[in-house]
Amino acid sequence: MYDHLKGFRDFYPDEMGARREVIDQLEATARQYGFREIGTPALERTQMYVDKSGEEIVEELYAFEDKGGRDVAMTPELTPTVARMVVAKQQELSKPIKWVSTRPFWRYEQVQQGRFREFYQTNVDIFGSSEPEADAEILAFAADALTSLGLTGEEFEFRVSHRDILGGLLEAFDTDVQTKEAIRAVDKSEKISEAEYHDLLVEAGLTYDQAAEFDDLLAVDAENLDELVEFAGTDRVENAVTNLQNVLDAAADFGAGEYCTLSLETARGLDYYTGVVFECFDSTGEVSRSVFGGGRYDDLIESFGGQPTPAVGVAPGLAPLSLLLQRADVWPDESFTTDYYVLQIGDTRDVAAEITRTLRSRGHVVETDVAGRSFGAQMNYADGVNAETVVIVGEQDLEDDAVTVKDMDSGDQEQVPLAEFPGDHDRPTLADFE
Amino acid sequence: MYDHLKGFRDFYPDEMGARREVIDQLEATARQYGFREIGTPALERTQMYVDKSGEEIVEELYAFEDKGGRDVAMTPELTPTVARMVVAKQQELSKPIKWVSTRPFWRYEQVQQGRFREFYQTNVDIFGSSEPEADAEILAFAADALTSLGLTGEEFEFRVSHRDILGGLLEAFDTDVQTKEAIRAVDKSEKISEAEYHDLLVEAGLTYDQAAEFDDLLAVDAENLDELVEFAGTDRVENAVTNLQNVLDAAADFGAGEYCTLSLETARGLDYYTGVVFECFDSTGEVSRSVFGGGRYDDLIESFGGQPTPAVGVAPGLAPLSLLLQRADVWPDESFTTDYYVLQIGDTRDVAAEITRTLRSRGHVVETDVAGRSFGAQMNYADGVNAETVVIVGEQDLEDDAVTVKDMDSGDQEQVPLAEFPGDHDRPTLADFE
Numbered sequence: 048m049y050d051h052l053k054g055f056r057d058f059y060p061d062e063m064g065a066r067r068e069v070i071d072q073l074e075a076t077a078r079q080y081g082f083r084e085i086g087t088p089a090l091e092r093t094q095m096y097v098d099k100s101g102e103e104i105v106e107e108l109y110a111f112e113d114k115g116g117r118d119v120a121m122t123p124e125l126t127p128t129v130a131r132m133v134v135a136k137q138q139e140l141s142k143p144i145k146w147v148s149t150r151p152f153w154r155y156e157q158v159q160q161g162r163f164r165e166f167y168q169t170n171v172d173i174f175g176s177s178e179p180e181a182d183a184e185i186l187a188f189a190a191d192a193l194t195s196l197g198l199t200g201e202e203f204e205f206r207v208s209h210r211d212i213l214g215g216l217l218e219a220f221d222t223d224v225q226t227k228e229a230i231r232a233v234d235k236s237e238k239i240s241e242a243e244y245h246d247l248l249v250e251a252g253l254t255y256d257q258a259a260e261f262d263d264l265l266a267v268d269a270e271n272l273d274e275l276v277e278f279a280g281t282d283r284v285e286n287a288v289t290n291l292q293n294v295l296d297a298a299a300d301f302g303a304g305e306y307c308t309l310s311l312e313t314a315r316g317l318d319y320y321t322g323v324v325f326e327c328f329d330s331t332g333e334v335s336r337s338v339f340g341g342g343r344y345d346d347l348i349e350s351f352g353g354q355p356t357p358a359v360g361v362a363p364g365l366a367p368l369s370l371l372l373q374r375a376d377v378w379p380d381e382s383f384t385t386d387y388y389v390l391q392i393g394d395t396r397d398v399a400a401e402i403t404r405t406l407r408s409r410g411h412v413v414e415t416d417v418a419g420r421s422f423g424a425q426m427n428y429a430d431g432v433n434a435e436t437v438v439i440v441g442e443q444d445l446e447d448d449a450v451t452v453k454d455m456d457s458g459d460q461e462q463v464p465l466a467e468f469p470g471d472h473d474r475p476t477l478a479d480f481e
Numbered sequence: 482m483y484d485h486l487k488g489f490r491d492f493y494p495d496e497m498g499a500r501r502e503v504i505d506q507l508e509a510t511a512r513q514y515g516f517r518e519i520g521t522p523a524l525e526r527t528q529m530y531v532d533k534s535g536e537e538i539v540e541e542l543y544a545f546e547d548k549g550g551r552d553v554a555m556t557p558e559l560t561p562t563v564a565r566m567v568v569a570k571q572q573e574l575s576k577p578i579k580w581v582s583t584r585p586f587w588r589y590e591q592v593q594q595g596r597f598r599e600f601y602q603t604n605v606d607i608f609g610s611s612e613p614e615a616d617a618e619i620l621a622f623a624a625d626a627l628t629s630l631g632l633t634g635e636e637f638e639f640r641v642s643h644r645d646i647l648g649g650l651l652e653a654f655d656t657d658v659q660t661k662e663a664i665r666a667v668d669k670s671e672k673i674s675e676a677e678y679h680d681l682l683v684e685a686g687l688t689y690d691q692a693a694e695f696d697d698l699l700a701v702d703a704e705n706l707d708e709l710v711e712f713a714g715t716d717r718v719e720n721a722v723t724n725l726q727n728v729l730d731a732a733a734d735f736g737a738g739e740y741c742t743l744s745l746e747t748a749r750g751l752d753y754y755t756g757v758v759f760e761c762f763d764s765t766g767e768v769s770r771s772v773f774g775g776g777r778y779d780d781l782i783e784s785f786g787g788q789p790t791p792a793v794g795v796a797p798g799l800a801p802l803s804l805l806l807q808r809a810d811v812w813p814d815e816s817f818t819t820d821y822y823v824l825q826i827g828d829t830r831d832v833a834a835e836i837t838r839t840l841r842s843r844g845h846v847v848e849t850d851v852a853g854r855s856f857g858a859q860m861n862y863a864d865g866v867n868a869e870t871v872v873i874v875g876e877q878d879l880e881d882d883a884v885t886v887k888d889m890d891s892g893d894q895e896q897v898p899l900a901e902f903p904g905d906h907d908r909p910t911l912a913d914f915e
Contacts, residue, residue: 048786049529049565051522052553057566058520060580067518079841081848081866083817084501086492088485088599089523089555089585090543095483109524111545114589119486121523121555131483132491141865143852146494151523155548165522176852180830184851191841300834352482385515396614400734407513407625414515417618418577418610431575432515 054164061381066167066365068379069196069372070149073169073363076192080184082147082171087128089151093118095127099319099350109153121153125170125362126319126347133174134353142175161336161367168339172360177345179290182323183297185341185361189327190303192363197377203338205303206310207295207325210342211287212275213314216264217253219279224252233265233314265311269295272309287322294323321345323359327371334370339363386411386436386474388429392422393442398465402438402450405469430455436476438468452477488598494817500601500799502813503630503806504583507603507797510626514618516581516605521562523585527552529561533753533784543587555587559604559796560753560781567608568787576609595770595801602773606794611779613724616757617731619775619795623761624737626797631811637772639737640744641759643725644776646709647748649718650698651687658686667699667748699745703729706743721756728757755779757793761805768804773797820845820870820908822863826856827876832899836872836884839903864889870910872902886911 051057058066074084093110110120122128129146149169158164171188173181186205193203213233217224232247239247241262248258267274272292276285291309298304307325315324324342329335341361348356372378387406391399399415406413414432416425429437439451439460450468453460454477463480472479485491492500508518527544543555556562563580583603592598605622607615620639627637647667651658666681673681675696682692701708706726710719725743732738741759749758758776763769775795782790806812821840825833833849840847848866850859863871873885873894884902887894888911897914906913 048568049526049561050569051565052524052526052547052551053549055522055524056520057522057562057569059566059570059574060517060519063518063520066520079844079846081819081846083494084497085494086490086497086500088489088491089587090486090489090599092483092486106548109545109547111543113486113543114540115487117486127483128491131485132493134482135484135491136493140493141862143862145848153523165524173851178851178853180851180853297830297834300831302834302838383517396731397734400731400736404736410513412513412515414579417607417612417614419612419614428575428577 052164054158056163056165060383064381064383065379066369069365069368070167070169072196073192074147074149076188076195077147077169077171079191080145080188082145082188085129085132085146085148087122087125087132087148087150089121090119091122091128091131093120095131096120096123099127099347107154107156109155123152123154125150125152125168126172126344126360127351129170129172129174130347130351130353130358133348133356133358134351137353137356140174143181144174145172146174147171161334161370163366167365168362169365170360170362171341172358174348174356174358176359177357179293179297180301181357182294182343182359183301183303185359186294186298186303186307186325187301189339189341189361189363190306193306193327196372198372198375200305202330202375203306203327203371204330205307205325205327206313207291207307207323208309208311208313208315209287209291209323210314210320211322212284212291212311213265215279215281215284215287216261216275217251219281219284220253220257220261226251227318229253230314233312236262236312267309267311269309291323315340315342319344319347325361327363329371329374331374333374334367336367338367338371383433384412385414385429385432385434387413387438388425388432388434388436389413389415389438389440390422390425390429391416391440395440395442395445398445398450399438399440402440402469409469409473411474452480454478486598488592490597490599498817499813500803503799503802504601504603506630507626508581508583510622510629511581511603511605513625514579514622516579516622519563519566519580519582521556521559521566521582521584523555524553525556525562525565527554529565530554530557533561533781541588541590543589557586557588559584559586559602560606560778560794561785563604563606563608564781564785564787564792567782567790567792568785571787571790574608577615578608579606580608581605595768595804597800601799602796603799604794604796605775606792608782608790608792610793611791613727613731614735615791615793616728616777617735617737619793620728620732620737620741620759621735623773623775623795623797624740627740627761630806632806632809634739636764636809637740637761637805638764639741639759639761640747641725641729641741641757642743642745642747642749643721643757644748644754645721645756646718646725646745647699649713649715649721650695650709651685653713653715653718654687654691654695660685661752663687664748667746670746701743701745703743725757749774749776753778753781759795761797763805763808765808767808768801770801772801772805817867818846819848819863819866819868821847822859822866822868822871823847823849824856824859824863824871824873825850826873829874829876829879832879832884833872833874836874836903843903843907845908886914888912 108120229251236244245258272288320342322343326337326340343359345357389399389403403415437453449462469475648660663685670678679692706722754776756777760771760774777793779791823833823837837849871887882899883896903909
């Protein structure tokens, strides 16, 4: 007997039905915002990831040499691929470009709760606008998607930060500080002790006193962002603070205000972010890790050889999202239903098939026996697939030129003339014949 | 600038929209038949494919060793995976098991028209029924899916054959004939000369006279299948002929009769088929290769370590299917439409955002400016996304406590009091205010 690989999953229909409902809802919300679906390959050249993230990324990739001698990798994320696609058709695509797609990605990493080696994400991105309204639209999409899944503002929050505030403050301490390393330290700060955190900041070039002060500054609340501008005294921090405030204002207009909390300590691990970044957290803290995140990455397209093109996006992952939805008790129930089961007794296939075809042609979900099973076995099956109505086509019914229509909820049934079923009824049920 | 890999494709929204429409239609038809969606991994152990198809299959696979030292392969087809999944939960799953899924697969092979290294298939399978009605349901699903995509019986045909008739005839000639090799020769027969075909049959163990007679026998028409029974004089051929006739009768009841043609020369390349097999062809011959195929594979589950479980399925591939749909001129047009574009002039974001939110909450597709663009640029964008109605929120409109509603088809527009838009109209258009 074969088994699936560690970190990979088989989804049987019940679980898949719930997952499909969640994916459909994420995509329907994106569609309402005017995002358009794209399709992307599962393999890319490994070099693309190395250029973007450094040689060490290869350790996390399903990377190999293909039969043609190319170094290729199974895509660990979508952003480099969409950046490549934007660059390839930069002239033809009208801006802003708004794209959505849902698909699996692969990373060779430790398997843990809500984290697998094969994982699904819905990526939603806007290219070609540096305006705060674009960041706000991404936040509003994310909030709308979550509330349409049944979550309320009690259940989740978006912790919003700004890369350029962090970078500007660090620069104000010391222009030689290694910003990337320091921001990675901020990203890790919640998972390590304060001492370890400060050690990392010192390694990045701050003194211990500066590290403590930096830590204090990041704890500022939304009303006192001006203190950061005063401290730094640079245009960079002033502009970044203004941009963050503009994004929060626009997010409020677009209906996402109540879900946003200022949290400069939220840094997002990825190096390519440049402006507003945010992470979605479970408000109860029961799901302890970030559920998903997003932000602005204005330099990536240019670094891929394109014209400067601002970009902002978010990528909810299905596995961590399912933890939040399950914790909040709004993970979808099994949703599979069957409108009709057409039951055959004896040699009645031709009539049963005719009824089945007619009901299907009216758009209904209809099953009939394909396994030569007994009355009882067919009834069990009909029950198992949540059939609403069973149409019994028995030899005796047919002698009366009739079928028996059974409501599976009440168990009531009635013989109905064959000429009247389904007749002109678009979606006939027992009630139509009582 | 990076490029995608050879044989892999980027789908931009226009093309993706058409593909999505086709996939949705295939899946909607499957759902109407009671098939339930499953989700499956992109990687499996290479050994599974080697066990099923022999060591030589590895040459066609994207196979490699993962970081944990496992020999893995990107899945080249779904059947082994679903067989594995059926075996893993054989006791729990109620029969018949009816599954559907659409996803990419990967094979390292020559790229040609309609054939890529990454390709999408919709797999539809029934496990647990050996009855002819199961084969017929697969044929009826395939026919329904194609006609719901706009094809007619003039456009395509299902060439139906039976593995056990081929095997039984070969056995009747000579019990030592190598059946697999001979059936592979039949599968190739349309692509090679008659002499080459006969050479291959002789290599498989027939004499040249037998090869010619075998060739003649396969040309029998549906009314004279009894000639094959007479020729062979074995229960095996008699049972196979009866089964084929029963499947064709059942297919006729289920509405697929008119699309089916007997064609014993159709053999399907894959070794694991055991009963009825069929391939869909373009009736005009313009698409020269088989569009897709399917059939019965009753032995696979057992060979995977499960209990004997009959199985039958079909797997339309999107690339060859798109060739047929395009040839028949029914490939979907770009389908993306936008219900509303809410246009901002001046500092009107709060009102525009409020209208946008209200319209979205009623289920509509609504875009508004996220890029600080001019009136003209916004109008161009609205036109580019096929907006049906543009709601102009100008500073002057707001001074009159109004917005301007513009029908993009006629170009007509009207100022409407803010209090009345969208008001109680579920889907307000200019006509509601004229």
